[in-house]
Amino acid sequence: MTHTQGRVVLDSADISRALTRLAHEIIERTQGAQNVTLMGIPTRGVALANRLAQRISEIQGSPVQVGAIDVTMYRDDLRMQPARALLPTVIPEAGIEGRLVILVDDVLYSGRTIRAALDALSEHGRPQAVQLAVLVDRGHRELPIRADYVGKNLPTAKTESVQVQLSEHDEIDQIVIRQAS
Amino acid sequence: MKHLLSTADLTRDEAILILDTANQLAQATGQGVGKLPPLRGRTVVNLFYEDSTRTRISFEAAAKRLSADVINFAAKGSSVSKGESLKDTALTLEAMGADAIVLRHGSSGAAHTLANSGWISGSVVNAGDGTHEHPTQALLDAYTLRRHLRDGAGDLAGATITIVGDILHSRVARSNVHLLKTLGANVRLVAPPTLLPFGVDTWGAEVSYTLDDALVGADAVMMLRIQQERMNAAYFPTIHEYSQRYGLNQARVNLMNQGAIVMHAGPMNRGVEITSEVADSPQSVIVEQVTNGVSVRMAVLYLMLGGNEATV
Numbered sequence: 001m002t003h004t005q006g007r008v009v010l011d012s013a014d015i016s017r018a019l020t021r022l023a024h025e026i027i028e029r030t031q032g033a034q035n036v037t038l039m040g041i042p043t044r045g046v047a048l049a050n051r052l053a054q055r056i057s058e059i060q061g062s063p064v065q066v067g068a069i070d071v072t073m074y075r076d077d078l079r080m081q082p083a084r085a086l087l088p089t090v091i092p093e094a095g096i097e098g099r100l101v102i103l104v105d106d107v108l109y110s111g112r113t114i115r116a117a118l119d120a121l122s123e124h125g126r127p128q129a130v131q132l133a134v135l136v137d138r139g140h141r142e143l144p145i146r147a148d149y150v151g152k153n154l155p156t157a158k159t160e161s162v163q164v165q166l167s168e169h170d171e172i173d174q175i176v177i178r179q180a181s
Numbered sequence: 182m183k184h185l186l187s188t189a190d191l192t193r194d195e196a197i198l199i200l201d202t203a204n205q206l207a208q209a210t211g212q213g214v215g216k217l218p219p220l221r222g223r224t225v226v227n228l229f230y231e232d233s234t235r236t237r238i239s240f241e242a243a244a245k246r247l248s249a250d251v252i253n254f255a256a257k258g259s260s261v262s263k264g265e266s267l268k269d270t271a272l273t274l275e276a277m278g279a280d281a282i283v284l285r286h287g288s289s290g291a292a293h294t295l296a297n298s299g300w301i302s303g304s305v306v307n308a309g310d311g312t313h314e315h316p317t318q319a320l321l322d323a324y325t326l327r328r329h330l331r332d333g334a335g336d337l338a339g340a341t342i343t344i345v346g347d348i349l350h351s352r353v354a355r356s357n358v359h360l361l362k363t364l365g366a367n368v369r370l371v372a373p374p375t376l377l378p379f380g381v382d383t384w385g386a387e388v389s390y391t392l393d394d395a396l397v398g399a400d401a402v403m404m405l406r407i408q409q410e411r412m413n414a415a416y417f418p419t420i421h422e423y424s425q426r427y428g429l430n431q432a433r434v435n436l437m438n439q440g441a442i443v444m445h446a447g448p449m450n451r452g453v454e455i456t457s458e459v460a461d462s463p464q465s466v467i468v469e470q471v472t473n474g475v476s477v478r479m480a481v482l483y484l485m486l487g488g489n490e491a492t493v
Binding site for chain 2: 070073074078079080081082083084085086087088089091119123124
C-alpha cells in the first residue's frame with residue numbers, strides 16, 4: 001500500500017506529555033501501581049511500556065514490573081496472510097499470576113490485537129485484573145473492547161492510517177495520519 | 182518456498198528467519214506455555230520409511246506443541262509392507278487431508294519426488310532422504326552453533342566448523358555444508374579418502390585427511406556417526422584404526438579454539454567416533470541439540486503452515 005504525504009498530529013513534546021499524564025492516571029487508578037505489571041505488545045507497545053514504567057517508577061520511587069507479550073500466534077487473521085515472524089515475549093520474574101496487568105499498545109483500532117493479547121496472556125497465568133493503556137484510540141472497534149487509559153483520542157476515517165513513530169525504532173517521536181491510497 | 186527439501190534452497194535471510202522463529206518458540210516453551218495455537222486444525226503426517234525414533238518423536242513433539250493433529254505412518258507393518266508404492270500412499274494421505282507430510286525415506290530424492298509429483302497439495306518436509314539431505318538437522322545444528330558462538334543472533338560469519346567422519350554417506354554433512362556456507366561459516370571436512378564422496382572438492386569446503394590439523398582454530402566440531410549398517414567393512418581396515426585416526430578424544434578437543442563446542446547428530450557410537458569423556462564433557466552440546474531440534478522443527482512447521490501460504 002502506498003501512502004500520500006502524512007500529517008503530523010502529535011509531535012515529540014505532545015507524546016511526552018501524554019505519556020506523563022498516562023503514568024499519573026495509572027498511579028492514581030491503581031493506588032500507587034504497587035501490584036502493576038505493564039505488558040507491552042510488540043513492537044511499539046513494548047517501547048511505550050518501558051517509557052511508562054520509567055515514568056511511574058520516577059514518580060513513585062520504586063521500580064515497576066514490565067514485560068512484553070507477542071500476540072502473533074493468537075491472531076484471528078493468522079490464516080489470512082503468510083505466517084508472520086514472531087516477536088519476543090518477556091514475562092517478568094514475578095509472573096503475572098495475581099498481578100494487575102496493564103496491556104500497552106500504540107494504536108487501538110479494531111480491538112482484535114487486544115483480544116489476541118488476552119488469549120496469549122491467559123497462557124501465562126491468571127492476573128487479578130487486566131487493563132489497557134494505548135497512546136492513540138482511533139475508533140472503529142470491531143469487538144467489545146475499550147481502553148482504560150488513552151493518550152489521545154484521534155477520530156479517523158477507515159481510509160486513513162495512523163502511524164506511531166518512536167525514537168526506539170524510528171529515530172523520531174511523532175504520530176502521523178496518512179490517507180491510504 | 183512451499184517445501185523444505187534441501188538447505189541449498191534457503192537464502193541467508195530465510196535461514197535466519199527460521200532460526201529467529203525457533204528462538205522465539207523456544208522462549209515461549211521455556212516460559213511454561215505448554216501448547217501454542219497456530220496450527221490448530223492442521224494435519225501433519227509423519228511418513229517414515231526408515232526407522233528413526235528420535236527424528237520422528239522430535240517432529241511429533243514439534244507439531245503437537247503447535248496444536249496440529251499428528252498422524253504417524255511407519256512403513257513397517259503398514260500397507261507399504263504389502264507393496265504399496267509411495268505414490269499410492271501419498272494419494273491416500275492426500276485424500277485424508279494432510280496439510281504437511283514429513284518424509285523419511287531410504288532413497289535420495291524421495292522428498293523431491295513427492296513434492297513435485299502433483300500427488301499431494303500439501304507441504305513436504307524432508308526428514309532425511311537416503312544419503313542426500315536432512316535439512317532440519319542442519320538447521321538445528323546451526324541454531325545450536327549460533328546460540329553458543331553468536332549469542333543466538335545473526336549469522337555464523339567467520340566461524341570455523343569442522344565436520345568429521347563418514348561424509349560419503351552423511352545427509353547431515355551435505356545439508357550442513359550448504360547451510361553453514363549460506364550463513365557465512367568456514368567449513369572443514371575430515372575423513373579417510375574412502376569416506377569422501379566424488380566431487381567433494383566442489384562443495385566449497387576445505388577437505389583434509391588429518392583430524393588434528395583440521396581442529397586447530399576451529400570453533401566447533403561435528404562428529405558423524407560411523408554408519409555400520411552401510412559399511413560392510415569396506416571403507417577402513419578396522420574400527421580400532423578408524424577410532425585412532427578420526428575419533429575425538431579430549432586431547433584433540435583441546436586443539437580447538439577457547440570455548441569451542443562438540444556436536445554429534447546421534448545416535449553416538451561411544452568409543453568409536455567419540456570417547457565417552459568428550460561426549461559427557463561440558464563442551465559437549467549433544468543433549469542440547471535434541472532440545473533445539475524440537476524448537477527448529479516447530480519453526481519450520483509454523484512458517485510453512487501458520488499462514489495462508491508458506492513464508493519460507
